[in-house]
Amino acid sequence: MSIEKLSNAQIAWRAAQDIEDGAYVNLGIGFPEMVAKYQPEGREAIFHTENGVLGFGDAPAEGQEDWDLINAGKKPITLKPGAAFFHHADSFAMVRGGHLDVAILGAFQVAQNGDLANWRLGSKGVPAVGGAMDLVHGAKRVAVITEHVTKDGKPKLVEKCTFPLTGVGCITRVYTSLAVVDIEDGRFILREKLKSISMDDLQKHTGAPLHIDKECGDLVVPENGL
Amino acid sequence: MSIEKLSNAQIAWRAAQDIEDGAYVNLGIGFPEMVAKYQPEGREAIFHTENGVLGFGDAPAEGQEDWDLINAGKKPITLKPGAAFFHHADSFAMVRGGHLDVAILGAFQVAQNGDLANWRLGSKGVPAVGGAMDLVHGAKRVAVITEHVTKDGKPKLVEKCTFPLTGVGCITRVYTSLAVVDIEDGRFILREKLKSISMDDLQKHTGAPLHIDKECGDLVVPENGL
Amino acid sequence: MDKSIASLSEAISDISDGSVLMIGGFGGSGAPIELIHALIDRFVATGSPKNLTVVNNNAGNGKIGIAAMIDVGMVKKMICSFPRTSDPRAFTDKYLTGEIELELVPQGTLAERIRAAGAGTPAFYTPTSYGTELAEGKDVKEFEGRPYVMELWLKADFAIVKAEIGDTHGNLKYRLASRNFNPLMCMAAHQSIAQVGELKTAGDIDPEHVHTPGIFVDGVVEVADAKQEEAMIRAGEEYQATGAT
Amino acid sequence: MDKSIASLSEAISDISDGSVLMIGGFGGSGAPIELIHALIDRFVATGSPKNLTVVNNNAGNGKIGIAAMIDVGMVKKMICSFPRTSDPRAFTDKYLTGEIELELVPQGTLAERIRAAGAGTPAFYTPTSYGTELAEGKDVKEFEGRPYVMELWLKADFAIVKAEIGDTHGNLKYRLASRNFNPLMCMAAHQSIAQVGELKTAGDIDPEHVHTPGIFVDGVVEVADAKQEEAMIRAGEEYQATGAT
Numbered sequence: 001m002s003i004e005k006l007s008n009a010q011i012a013w014r015a016a017q018d019i020e021d022g023a024y025v026n027l028g029i030g031f032p033e034m035v036a037k038y039q040p041e042g043r044e045a046i047f048h049t050e051n052g053v054l055g056f057g058d059a060p061a062e063g064q065e066d067w068d069l070i071n072a073g074k075k076p077i078t079l080k081p082g083a084a085f086f087h088h089a090d091s092f093a094m095v096r097g098g099h100l101d102v103a104i105l106g107a108f109q110v111a112q113n114g115d116l117a118n119w120r121l122g123s124k125g126v127p128a129v130g131g132a133m134d135l136v137h138g139a140k141r142v143a144v145i146t147e148h149v150t151k152d153g154k155p156k157l158v159e160k161c162t163f164p165l166t167g168v169g170c171i172t173r174v175y176t177s178l179a180v181v182d183i184e185d186g187r188f189i190l191r192e193k194l195k196s197i198s199m200d201d202l203q204k205h206t207g208a209p210l211h212i213d214k215e216c217g218d219l220v221v222p223e224n225g226l
Numbered sequence: 227m228s229i230e231k232l233s234n235a236q237i238a239w240r241a242a243q244d245i246e247d248g249a250y251v252n253l254g255i256g257f258p259e260m261v262a263k264y265q266p267e268g269r270e271a272i273f274h275t276e277n278g279v280l281g282f283g284d285a286p287a288e289g290q291e292d293w294d295l296i297n298a299g300k301k302p303i304t305l306k307p308g309a310a311f312f313h314h315a316d317s318f319a320m321v322r323g324g325h326l327d328v329a330i331l332g333a334f335q336v337a338q339n340g341d342l343a344n345w346r347l348g349s350k351g352v353p354a355v356g357g358a359m360d361l362v363h364g365a366k367r368v369a370v371i372t373e374h375v376t377k378d379g380k381p382k383l384v385e386k387c388t389f390p391l392t393g394v395g396c397i398t399r400v401y402t403s404l405a406v407v408d409i410e411d412g413r414f415i416l417r418e419k420l421k422s423i424s425m426d427d428l429q430k431h432t433g434a435p436l437h438i439d440k441e442c443g444d445l446v447v448p449e450n451g452l
Numbered sequence: 453m454d455k456s457i458a459s460l461s462e463a464i465s466d467i468s469d470g471s472v473l474m475i476g477g478f479g480g481s482g483a484p485i486e487l488i489h490a491l492i493d494r495f496v497a498t499g500s501p502k503n504l505t506v507v508n509n510n511a512g513n514g515k516i517g518i519a520a521m522i523d524v525g526m527v528k529k530m531i532c533s534f535p536r537t538s539d540p541r542a543f544t545d546k547y548l549t550g551e552i553e554l555e556l557v558p559q560g561t562l563a564e565r566i567r568a569a570g571a572g573t574p575a576f577y578t579p580t581s582y583g584t585e586l587a588e589g590k591d592v593k594e595f596e597g598r599p600y601v602m603e604l605w606l607k608a609d610f611a612i613v614k615a616e617i618g619d620t621h622g623n624l625k626y627r628l629a630s631r632n633f634n635p636l637m638c639m640a641a642h643q644s645i646a647q648v649g650e651l652k653t654a655g656d657i658d659p660e661h662v663h664t665p666g667i668f669v670d671g672v673v674e675v676a677d678a679k680q681e682e683a684m685i686r687a688g689e690e691y692q693a694t695g696a697t
Numbered sequence: 698m699d700k701s702i703a704s705l706s707e708a709i710s711d712i713s714d715g716s717v718l719m720i721g722g723f724g725g726s727g728a729p730i731e732l733i734h735a736l737i738d739r740f741v742a743t744g745s746p747k748n749l750t751v752v753n754n755n756a757g758n759g760k761i762g763i764a765a766m767i768d769v770g771m772v773k774k775m776i777c778s779f780p781r782t783s784d785p786r787a788f789t790d791k792y793l794t795g796e797i798e799l800e801l802v803p804q805g806t807l808a809e810r811i812r813a814a815g816a817g818t819p820a821f822y823t824p825t826s827y828g829t830e831l832a833e834g835k836d837v838k839e840f841e842g843r844p845y846v847m848e849l850w851l852k853a854d855f856a857i858v859k860a861e862i863g864d865t866h867g868n869l870k871y872r873l874a875s876r877n878f879n880p881l882m883c884m885a886a887h888q889s890i891a892q893v894g895e896l897k898t899a900g901d902i903d904p905e906h907v908h909t910p911g912i913f914v915d916g917v918v919e920v921a922d923a924k925q926e927e928a929m930i931r932a933g934e935e936y937q938a939t940g941a942t
Contacts, residue, residue: 093491311907325815359558363582
């Protein structure tokens, strides 16, 4: 079954619209890093990376990399004016002390009570957690960006996570390829959905009841090719 | 009753002889600060002060004070080559993490089990503790310099402290105006005493049994007028 | 992003009745004397903020700064390690008559409790104060055969500190030993305000030399000709309300 | 006082069988690659030090550094947050066959446990990992209505780190983001050794710019032409024993 859905770039764009001017933001490694590209004009966010940099900018041009200047994903970065370096304990003091305004993470599953599973799919292979379990407790707002369903069509928004948890009750908003969903009082509250999908279809692709608080808006993003 | 005894300068001199070359040292406010004056030639100690300076030197000449550069006693200091500044939590990480080699403190009472009372005489007035309770846990060696008895002749080396405790079992050596006493396994071990005082007289001025391990040396210091 | 604030009075305008207020500095080194006096001006003029709980290593010296706050009656409680100074009269008088409360905390525990608040650590264990009256009523636990006391984080509503240089992102650099509690207090307070000798544009402080990253600072106000508290005390200066009643 | 050490081999000579060894760096940034290779040289030549427990954020990359330590068989256990890299084969192979142990620690908890060891804090509470399998068996306590997990300090026998500049007192200054775990590891280890790009005389680093005060550092060795681990990996370099068997 094929449904119209947002590209990763479009999901990232939508998430970027909610980042306020002057916000301190941590973007998880991988897909969430795309969010930085879509900061609305006129707003300035300050990006934090776990390995001790605040205020980093775009990747350097090829050949201009300085491997002492990297982000948590070990990718080369550049600095913006007003940047600062600090050690790992200070960096995670920023995280665990709740000094970040927004953290945006990827997910395997998000449960209706805000539980997140994003670090491990089972007990096989080499486990690796990095800063994921810190970041879920680290920001005033912890959001997830994700496909609405897995590659084989299973819901990623679920009643209860079946994969190992990253954190308990920590996610407040999910941006998916089909919808924007808040988590409040142990329930999914549908805030926006693509116009092209019916409420029934969206519910079928969601593993727990979607509630509507007053109204559900249209999820509108720029054309693909962002 | 009048007995021959060491001056404060002589006690401080004696304590200084045990500070090894390259030692990191914290000297308590007041009398212990005198120890810095008597570092043996050819040895270099690095002095730590609680308010975030390592490697400070003598007081500046009058009129040369910079009140942003002070020690824990709020007295102006100067810097030696190799000095470093840091914040209060790092400063007390040095202390509580046991990174200092020696701390030398004053005392109201020291008990034979190593308990120290040096912050408060009773429940009257305004209590003030400063860094005393941190410093007693802060060094590989925590020593006390003190008169052997109080102004009215009462022992300061006692079976059990009667004044409020600063720390439990923390003192390893006491330099007094009459003797050098180690604390081991809950007992006072007399290491050195003034030649001019008999063992009996010294015991009379001491509130708990003085033990001798093999032999007791003479407490020899330079003439007064140091 | 521009965290600069135009005036001292604006910088302290959010501080409200009953707040927990951390005030930086150790002795006069790092003490934000102009911010403190602006706060007293406001209290003298409006009666607010009152009933403050003030966190500082000491409890005021002479007739300026925290001592003047105590004198005018805006402080309900002091949390400090050493409420004694060369001239501690302001605190001592009110303490002995029961007009001001005191929470006495060992200096290292005070520093670490403040850092813990900033780092999201609600409690930690320390050897400090074990077996003393300052540990009474506190949890004790043994680790590797040695007893430790559990201490709780110490959070604040506001912090006011002094730095040598600040920038529009709130990055701070301190002069000499005036760093002391200031970086920790900026971490621990809901709103942190710094007075700086020089306010620069973001990018003008070497990122390797930043002592307090801007994320911990909410507002920066330039006081180019700031006084040094200790020098004022030695000169016998007294707080004087600026124009206000 | 002179903490300078003349050679890499002398710098790592005290590290003994069964030690807990912290190795600085995050990726190649701050990784003391020359010290690591000197240590492998010694193991290849003498069979010691073996059975090491290594603490680092990762578990080796490519065929150099920690990966090469694992390959030659001198590592018994890794304590890290993320044992995955662009080429994690060395660790993965031995982990999947049970030849190497893994203690997986969330990155912020790892950093804070290391700092706690350096600060004399045997345990602290953190929200991180609550409700997850990494919190199993750990004490949980509620503060202000929220559950927290108790974590223990993480001490080491030795730490090896890299800094840009060091002085004869052991003061260190790091370049850009290469600071990361290095100041913490220097605090937490019984003996800390730094390789520095430039070794200066005490007094040549501005005391306000010191990142790691010398009290936390026991030895400093100059490696003027140090390589960058990440650059080496991208160039496909492999560890080669220098002359030894």
